[in-house]
Every structure is written in structure tokens, then in C-alpha cells.
Amino acid sequence: MTSRALxxxxxxxxxxxxxVQAAQRLGLHPITLSTDPDRYDYLAAEKLEAIRVDTDNLDGLIRECSLLRASHDIAGITGFxxxxxxxxxxxxxxxxxFDLPGPNPASVERCCDKFAQRRLLAEAGVPIPAYRLATNATDxxxxxxxxxxxxxxxxxxxxGSCGVRLCRNLDExxxxxxxxLGGKHIWRSSPRILVEEFAQGPYYWADIMGNEVIGIAAADFGPPPHFVFRECTYPALLSNDEHKCIADVSLSCLRAxxxxxxxxxxxxxxxxxGPVVIEVNPRLAGSPVPEMVQLTCxxxxITEHIKLVIGNEWNLRRRHxxxxxxxxxxxxxxGTLDWIDGHSQAAALPGIAEVKLLLKPKTPIVRRGDYTDKIGHVIAASPNHAQTKAILQRAVNLIHWSITPFPTLGEREQYAAPYFPD
Structure with missing residues (x-):
């Protein structure tokens, strides 16, 4: 019998x-097409099917999918x-x-270009920060x-906040x-820089499926000049009027x-x-946002997205x-992460949903001011806001680590080489 492939x-x-796990629960056979499958440890660890193919080459991907159709029923296609x-x-x-359900690729591409996105939002009257597009230092x-x-x-x-920085003076x-512009940041196309007004106020994000706002979260960042998430709370504590205002602005972005x-x-x-839109991402927010949504409502x-991708009806009904x-x-x-402990004790606390470490001891750490700076995260959940915050703080207080600074500048630069994040 031909397997249904995602x-x-x-x-x-x-x-x-x-x-992958959600696809398997739905009876699908996940197949990953990647320029470098070795980058994703879970593919080998779970013995998952992966095919090495240049994912920047659309014709090559079409050929590969056409070959797969000889042995599989391709139920749907999505990407990361x-x-x-x-x-x-x-x-x-x-x-x-292949005549399968999916997003409008032209809309996604326009949205992924932050300059094009801002122009469309501005034309539609959506509130955004002042901005300019520069291609050189003089501009x-x-x-x-x-x-x-x-x-x-x-x-x-x-x-992922890669290359994003607050510049408070001319030196910065x-x-x-x-x-x-000097070669340390990896560009996939010609360098284009947004110079943007520093809008200030509490930070929120809205998670939307189709045209339905599933929830609104609040978050804050680590110390400037970078924008690395420090803590997120789901859902945000908002009045009904504030929630409606953010939801209305967010939905106006979809139309624009x-x-x-x-x-x-x-x-x-x-x-x-009022609400000012910083960015619209035509995709799910990264982990641990989907996990938090499932805990809250x-x-x-992820499962509901896959259902849509394969042409099934999704179920967005809130259960709690x-x-x-x-x-x-x-x-x-x-520096070098010497050790980290207390995570097992933190994970054992009632109300802790997950303690996840992203780095192992003896791993070199070079902070880049983006999402890759995290050592790990802790997620707590409970019936109310105050209890959740208290549980989270108790767990975080149990976790400690030690970092030995690099002995030389050369060693630091060795580990700060340019890279392509996910």
C-alpha cells in the first residue's frame, strides 16, 4: 500500500x-528535503527519511517530488x-x-522582505515605525x-533577530x-539595511491561524542593544479593549x-x-511558542497546521x-560552558512543563545578540498568572551554570565565525 507522505x-x-511527530500521529510518512540534512540531529536520531537536494533550486525540488510520487502519495508539502x-x-x-493546499508564495515572499512588507503596511494605513532602506554606510x-x-x-x-541592533549614538x-557590511553578517542576497525608528512600549505578539487570532502573548528582552527574548507570558494580561485593539491591527496586516x-x-x-506593528511573520512562531499555546488553551x-496542509479540516476549539x-x-x-546543574530538580517541580537545555558542558559560547544566545529554557503552566510566575521563578532559581571566559581574543573569534542559523 502506498504511504501518504508529508x-x-x-x-x-x-x-x-x-x-515529524505530529505527522506520524496523523498517519503520515514525513520526508525531509534539505541541502544539508546533517544539520538536523533528529533526522538521524529518529532514523527519518531525508533526501539531500539543493532547496534553493525549485526545478530540482520539483524533480525530486515527482520521483517520490512514484512510490508515495504526497498528501502535503510545507517548509520551515x-x-x-x-x-x-x-x-x-x-x-x-502539484495542486496541493498551501500559502500564496508571492505573498510570503513579499512579507519576508521587511522593506516590501513595511511599504504594503504603510499603504494600508497600518501603524508602523518610521523607516528607510539603506545599501551603504553613507545612507x-x-x-x-x-x-x-x-x-x-x-x-x-x-x-530570529539576526543582525538586529539598537544604535543609541553615532559610534554604535x-x-x-x-x-x-564588513563580511561578518551572512547575506543571501545583496546587502540591504533597514534603518528604523526605535518604537518603545510593552512588546506583544499575536498568533493567528487562518483569520482567527488564537492568542496574544507578552514578552520582554534581555539587556540592550540586542533583542534576545528573556521571558514570555501567554496569554498577555490585557483588558478586553486592549485585546480587541491588538487583534484588529493584527488582522489588518493579513489583508494588507x-x-x-x-x-x-x-x-x-x-x-x-497604540499598537505599532514591528514585524509580520507568515509562519508559526518558533519553539517554544506552539508548546505554550497548547498548554494555555x-x-x-503544529498538528492543526499539518491538517490544513493535507487538505483536512482543522479544529481550533479551545479546551481550557x-x-x-x-x-x-x-x-x-x-566563553566555555563548564557545567550546568539544577535542571533535573527544576523539571521535577509541580507545574513545570519543560526544562530544555540547548548546550552541553564544554560547549563554546559566543553571544551574537540573536536567538542562538540561549543556553536553554524553562516553561511553567498553571490555572492563573500569579501562580505560573511563582512556579517559573522557583524553577529558574534552582538552575546554575559556570562559564570560563576565552583565554585569548583569537579563540573567541574562532567560535564567532559566520554561520547560517535555521
Missing amino acids: ILVEGHRGMGLLY SRTDESAYATAGKLCRY VESFAAEIGLPVILKPAVGS LAEHTAYL LGLGWGPTNVELLWTKR GVDL SHTAAVRCLLPDRD
Whole structure:
């Protein structure tokens, strides 16, 4: 009997295994197509089928999927975000070619270009920060003067806060411009930098499936000048009017960008003028957001996304109403992780849903100011906000680690080599 296959374009270190497991529970055979399957440890560990193919080559992917159809019933195709979320757009193109359910790839590609995204949002009247697009250091300095310091510099294409920094003065502006244009940041296309107003206020994000807002979370960051998540609470403590305002603005983004199929994640700041949209991501937010949603309301976003991908009806009905919170374990220095302990005791506390360590002892740590800075995370959940926060803090207090600084600058630079994150 021909197996029903779910094709996954690229893998994902955070959510890849969750998608694989959800697919298997639905009776599907997951097959990963990746330029480098060895990057994803779970593929070998779980003995999963993976095919090495250039995922930037659409024709090559079409040929590979055509060959797979000889031995499998391809039920659906989806993909994961990389530095520019190209895999998700590519999956949409494959869905169009093979007449399978999927997002509009043109809408995804426009959305993944932050400059194009902002232009469309601005034209639709969606509140966004002031911004300019620069391709050289002279433009960066000129546009920063127009907008007024402090400003945020970020690559026009990218995710996970990679290359994003708050520049509070001219020295920081010049330093980060040199970083972005001087070869240390990996560009998949010609360098294009967004110079953006530093909007200030509480940070929220909305998780949307189709045209339904599933929930709104609140989060804060580690110390500036970077934007590394420190703690997130789900759902956010909002009045009914505040919740409706954020939801309405988030849904207006879908109309402006031609989205509305499948998952979308909208990031906002509540400023003096109300919600201001920072970014719209045409995909699920990364782990541990899907896990937190399931803890708070019982909706398994990954499973429901796969159902949509294979043409089934999804079920977004909420089954309960709890509060979940996650604390990211962030290093305070670069160096070698000597040891980390207390995680087993933390995981044993009532109300702790997960303690996940991302690094093993003797691993070198070089903070890049993005999502890769995490040592791990702790998730707590309970029926109410105050109890969840208390459980989370008790668990975090049990976890300790030691980092020995690198003895030389050369050793630090060795581990700070450019890389492609997921």
C-alpha cells in the first residue's frame, strides 16, 4: 500500500521533530528535503527519511517530488523558516505546482522582505515605525539623522533577530553598520539595511491561524542593544479593549499583505499612539511558542497546521484556559560552558512543563545578540498568572551554570565565525 507522505522542505532544530511527530500521529510518512540534512540531529536520531537536494533550486525540488510520487502519495508539502524564510515560500511554490493546499508564495515572499512588507503596511494605513532602506554606510548615517537617534538597524531579509541592533549614538551606528557590511553578517542576497525608528512600549505578539487570532502573548528582552527574548507570558494580561485593539491591527496586516492561509505571527509594541506593528511573520512562531499555546488553551498549532496542509479540516476549539510562561536561560559572558546543574530538580517541580537545555558542558559560547544566545529554557503552566510566575521563578532559581571566559581574543573569534542559523 502506498504511504501518504508529508514533504518537509528543510528541517528546523526547534520545531522539526515536533512536526515529524505530529505527522506520524496523523498517519503520515514525513520526508525531509534539505541541502544539508546533517544539520538536523533528529533526522538521524529518529532514523527519518531525508533526501539531500539543493532547496534553493525549485526545478530540482520539483524533480525530486515527482520521483517520490512514484512510490508515495504526497498528501502535503510545507517548509520551515531559515534566515530569510525562503523554504516556506518555496514550499508554497511546490504546492502550486502539484495542486496541493498551501500559502500564496508571492505573498510570503513579499512579507519576508521587511522593506516590501513595511511599504504594503504603510499603504494600508497600518501603524508602523518610521523607516528607510539603506545599501551603504553613507545612507545609513543620513537616514539615521532624518529619523533621529536612537534607531534600530536590521537586515531587510532575515529572522530570529539576526543582525538586529539598537544604535543609541553615532559610534554604535558606525560599529553595527561596519558589522553588517564588513563580511561578518551572512547575506543571501545583496546587502540591504533597514534603518528604523526605535518604537518603545510593552512588546506583544499575536498568533493567528487562518483569520482567527488564537492568542496574544507578552514578552520582554534581555539587556540592550540586542533583542534576545528573556521571558514570555501567554496569554498577555490585557483588558478586553486592549485585546480587541491588538487583534484588529493584527488582522489588518493579513489583508494588507495578502495573507490569511495557515499560520501568521504578528509582533507589535504598545506605544503612546497604540499598537505599532514591528514585524509580520507568515509562519508559526518558533519553539517554544506552539508548546505554550497548547498548554494555555489546548490547541496544537503544529498538528492543526499539518491538517490544513493535507487538505483536512482543522479544529481550533479551545479546551481550557491556563497561563504559561517561559524564561530563557541567557549567558552573561562569552566563553566555555563548564557545567550546568539544577535542571533535573527544576523539571521535577509541580507545574513545570519543560526544562530544555540547548548546550552541553564544554560547549563554546559566543553571544551574537540573536536567538542562538540561549543556553536553554524553562516553561511553567498553571490555572492563573500569579501562580505560573511563582512556579517559573522557583524553577529558574534552582538552575546554575559556570562559564570560563576565552583565554585569548583569537579563540573567541574562532567560535564567532559566520554561520547560517535555521
